[in-house]
Amino acid sequence: MVKQGVIPDDLTKPFWEAANEERLVIQNCTACNRLQHPPVATCRQCGSGDNLEWKGMSGRAKIYNYTVVYDTPIRMLQDNQPFNLAVVMLDEDPGIQMYSHLPGTPVDEVPVGASVEVIFEATANGQKVPEWRVAG
Amino acid sequence: MTTQNAPASFYRTTEGLGVWPHKGKVAAVGIGHSPTARRWDGTPENTMGANSILALRRAIEDAGVSPDQIDGLVIDPVTTTGAHWDAGDPIPMDVVNYYNPTDDPLDGIAKLSCEWLLKNMPELTNVKFTMYGTGCMSHAIVVAAQAVGDGLTNTCLVLKSWHNLEGRYNQAGVSAAEDVSGSYAIGPGRTIWGPPGCFGTALQFAEYCRKYGKSHDMMAPFMANSRRNGLLFPEGYWAQHRPEQLTAEDYLAARWIAKPASLFDNDIPVMVSAAYLFATAERAKDMKQKPVYILNHASSRGTARSLTPTLDEIQAETGSTGRKIFEGAGITADDLSFENMYDGFALFHQFHIEGLGYRGMKFGDALDFYQTDISIEGPNPVLPSGGNIGSGRSRFWMHTDCIQQLQGRAGARSVTGVKPEIAVSGGPMPMGGNFTVWSASPD
Ligand SMILES: [Zn+2]
Numbered sequence: 111m112v113k114q115g116v117i118p119d120d121l122t123k124p125f126w127e128a129a130n131e132e133r134l135v136i137q138n139c140t141a142c143n144r145l146q147h148p149p150v151a152t153c154r155q156c157g158s159g160d161n162l163e164w165k166g167m168s169g170r171a172k173i174y175n176y177t178v179v180y181d182t183p184i185r186m187l188q189d190n191q192p193f194n195l196a197v198v199m200l201d202e203d204p205g206i207q208m209y210s211h212l213p214g215t216p217v218d219e220v221p222v223g224a225s226v227e228v229i230f231e232a233t234a235n236g237q238k239v240p241e242w243r244v245a246g
Numbered sequence: 247m248t249t250q251n252a253p254a255s256f257y258r259t260t261e262g263l264g265v266w267p268h269k270g271k272v273a274a275v276g277i278g279h280s281p282t283a284r285r286w287d288g289t290p291e292n293t294m295g296a297n298s299i300l301a302l303r304r305a306i307e308d309a310g311v312s313p314d315q316i317d318g319l320v321i322d323p324v325t326t327t328g329a330h331w332d333a334g335d336p337i338p339m340d341v342v343n344y345y346n347p348t349d350d351p352l353d354g355i356a357k358l359s360c361e362w363l364l365k366n367m368p369e370l371t372n373v374k375f376t377m378y379g380t381g382c383m384s385h386a387i388v389v390a391a392q393a394v395g396d397g398l399t400n401t402c403l404v405l406k407s408w409h410n411l412e413g414r415y416n417q418a419g420v421s422a423a424e425d426v427s428g429s430y431a432i433g434p435g436r437t438i439w440g441p442p443g444c445f446g447t448a449l450q451f452a453e454y455c456r457k458y459g460k461s462h463d464m465m466a467p468f469m470a471n472s473r474r475n476g477l478l479f480p481e482g483y484w485a486q487h488r489p490e491q492l493t494a495e496d497y498l499a500a501r502w503i504a505k506p507a508s509l510f511d512n513d514i515p516v517m518v519s520a521a522y523l524f525a526t527a528e529r530a531k532d533m534k535q536k537p538v539y540i541l542n543h544a545s546s547r548g549t550a551r552s553l554t555p556t557l558d559e560i561q562a563e564t565g566s567t568g569r570k571i572f573e574g575a576g577i578t579a580d581d582l583s584f585e586n587m588y589d590g591f592a593l594f595h596q597f598h599i600e601g602l603g604y605r606g607m608k609f610g611d612a613l614d615f616y617q618t619d620i621s622i623e624g625p626n627p628v629l630p631s632g633g634n635i636g637s638g639r640s641r642f643w644m645h646t647d648c649i650q651q652l653q654g655r656a657g658a659r660s661v662t663g664v665k666p667e668i669a670v671s672g673g674p675m676p677m678g679g680n681f682t683v684w685s686a687s688p689d
Contacts, residue, residue: 122428182440
């Protein structure tokens, strides 16, 4: 299931560069000691952009919730329907969510609450993207 | 005349503001609707702009005022149902020039300005105040209510219009692209993971069902009730074009969009406009229809911490919204004759009414409540308007219904198990919207 290609922009470039090196990084405000995702130009707590860094994550998370998509607007995914679309929450901070197609998990057999581990998949233009697999 | 968005000071977004200073001093009087259509047919007579003019003229006539008495106009300039005019699509100049255009040829076709309306409604000779409330009628209403209360206008038209074009919405543009930007890819929004529009609501509903032991099947009575009420709404899309009752069997057999959200849990995009005439309570007394007084307006500006709101975040926000609504109106949930909260995904209506504590309900109670008598004839009406599910994607049926019910002119849709005295309407999202309390009397 190949996703649309990704062209990193200024804001997200470190996230995507790390993904190509198979590392998961998340934006962190060192002043607030608080992760935030999706990335934004300033800390959503203190409002400052001066203390934002990209912090390495363990790549472990839990499945928070999911739906099964039967009618996606994204043309490139339409041949793969239906597919799982889950939200995982990072073990470092369950307030941080990421999307996942849960490769390897049968459709609608998603173990909510189960541990998952990050993997990296190539998108249509070769840019790698974090995905999640149920931990063995 | 350049029209601005309403300033932040217009909105009542926090708890602890006390009773709204203009409680009972602003009234809705006139109502005007255009006909509905599934899509624009390409003719100049049936543009979104034409619908807008028709709705405004009907609201003026309904209130029984002369157009030169109108001194304010509040609209939502964004009119898309999700259908966008792609850059490069040819512009139908015959349609543009059928009207008095502004500098933007799509004005009146795929967007709307106060300037365009005033150029094409020469009878509005005394409009001195214009303002935008962007997003939906719920938004425009609170802006107009505050403006009238503040004395910026004393006889004000409020308008929301929708255009819908050919083709499935949200399928073109970035959805069809080979490559997308890094920010878009991460989300929230459609993202490279491909969530349909109802994905977030489907997720929240799934968590809700897991937490409280409920199921999607339990929505069937709500859906049937909404369509039934919608078919009693002569202004609505289903009543005008497809007068088909929705049975529980139809609902349960519908195809999934993002399971647990099915086709019918999504509203149908349509072309339609509605307008209301608001006035100071003083002026409203002499108009043709019974005034419906605004006791309060309140706004929700919740944000999720990450990609999608959790059930905890939703419930914290809807609970706060309920408290704001009641505090500013000086009422409690027990004072509500009925509710008309938003439903334009059906699967989040329960969040809105649980946040209100409608009929004493707590979080997790609504789907059981739907199994009881929620009809317009019973003591606990749920969404007597039928909402978007009952009449199509307008986000204003619930407001029209509140006004009509309290004026005693809701026709076959009239609530009969309760006396229509105080009602609440608003939306759209549980995490962000604008809400209004309506009353048959000013205090
Ligand atoms: Zn910070």
